[in-house]
Amino acid sequence: MHHIGILGHSAEGAAECFRAVCAAGLALSDDFLHPDVSLDCRAFGHAMAAWEAGDLTAVRAMLGAGIDRLAAAGADFFICPDNTAHLALELEGEALSLPGLHLPSLVADRAVARDHTRVGVLGTRFTMDSSLYERALGSRDIDSTTPEADDRALVDRIIFGELVHGVVTEQAVDALRAVTSRLQARGCDAVALVCTELPMALTDDTSPLPVLDSTALSADGAFRAARCDSLPHWRGGDPRRVRV
Secondary structure, three states, X not given: OOOEEEEXXXXXXXXXXXXXXXXXXXXXXXXXXXXXXXXXXOOXXXXXXXXXXXXXXXXXXXXHHHXXXXXXXXXXXXXXXXXXXXXXXXXXXXXXXXXXXXXXXHHHHHHHHOOOOEEEEEOOHHHHOOOHHHHHHHOOOOEXXXXXXXXXXXXXXXXXXXXXXXXXXXXXXXXXXXXXXXXXXXXXXXXXXXXXXXHHOOOOOOXXXXXXXXXXXXXXXXXXXXXXXXXXXXXXXXHHHOOO
């Protein structure tokens, strides 16, 4: 099997992706086996000033250095379970040192497989205020929308104020359920949890809408790619230019 590299951008989400990749392998093996996995995760705080300034080039450089370290560790390809990071990874520039899986494409493909037609998008303010998922879902003829402004601010506060610290409160769960219910009232037939930490607080069992769990999909995609003969082809930039 291919050696998986996990490019972390927040600790909780990267750790969950790592656990899920290993669990997928162990579930298919009687010999305690899973693909080789290397994890690189530089603290999100090093990039926050660049995010706030909209300097995606600086963020891409930092993420690229992490991919270089994964390559040096022997990884054959990478998955980045952080959706917001894909805003920087999609920038045009020098090809990344490893091929990778494009997470928004994995989420969009699952939406297609489940016949969803209108997906609500929950993530950080950087992701929700961007066209990242509008492009990924729209390229598959799926409509998408984000919460209203107050709800976007609420979701972002829950992510950065609680979830990235591993804290999940009943109040946060109730708030996210309410936001999702309002998306349902606007015609959504699924909700995409496109922040790696959101599945800590919202699941198929607790959500008013079926969830598209980007963290689980990142791990599933990585495990499947590790078992394929061929490697992914995407090396950053516009994913529509390559087959991913």
